[in-house]
Amino acid sequence: MCKTILLVVDGTACDRAMIEYVRPLAKGSQSRVILLHVENGEPRDRRRQILYPGATDAVEYLRNIQNEFRAASISVEIVLAYGEPAVEIKNQVQQRTCDLVMMNTQRRESVSEIFFGTIFKRVQNAIAVPILLFKSSR
Numbered sequence: 001m002c003k004t005i006l007l008v009v010d011g012t013a014c015d016r017a018m019i020e021y022v023r024p025l026a027k028g029s030q031s032r033v034i035l036l037h038v039e040n041g042e043p044r045d046r047r048r049q050i051l052y053p054g055a056t057d058a059v060e061y062l063r064n065i066q067n068e069f070r071a072a073s074i075s076v077e078i079v080l081a082y083g084e085p086a087v088e089i090k091n092q093v094q095q096r097t098c099d100l101v102m103m104n105t106q107r108r109e110s111v112s113e114i115f116f117g118t119i120f121k122r123v124q125n126a127i128a129v130p131i132l133l134f135k136s137s138r
Helices: 014-029 058-071 085-095 111-116 119-126
Strands: 004-008 032-039 076-082 100-105 131-135
Touching: 004 014, 004 085, 014 032, 014 058, 014 100, 014 131, 032 058, 032 085, 058 076, 076 085, 085 100, 085 119, 100 119, 119 131
Parallel strands: 004 032, 004 100, 032 076, 100 131
Antiparallel strands: none
């Protein structure tokens, strides 16, 4: 039974599939959902603009999703973190004692991923809780 689910969202279309999947799971098990979005770099670093469906920025995007969960009577918190995604995911799992992590996998391959591994692989090696991966359709 999951008491706390970490849902890692990134503003892509895959987020919707994860939200639709986690909603009945969280409601049925009376789980708390932590919505996490990680932006690389410092808060003032806006070199990479992300488009958030139905929102002007990450905070509004997270609040929109939070309102959906609240409308379904699901306990939900939002966390906007800045830094390296795998590290921030690991930190949230530890700080909030999460039982399950839900995240998407994207078929990008950057030079750093070739040397250091994908975010998923780094998270997988850093935590001891199940990870449910959703494949991003590109």
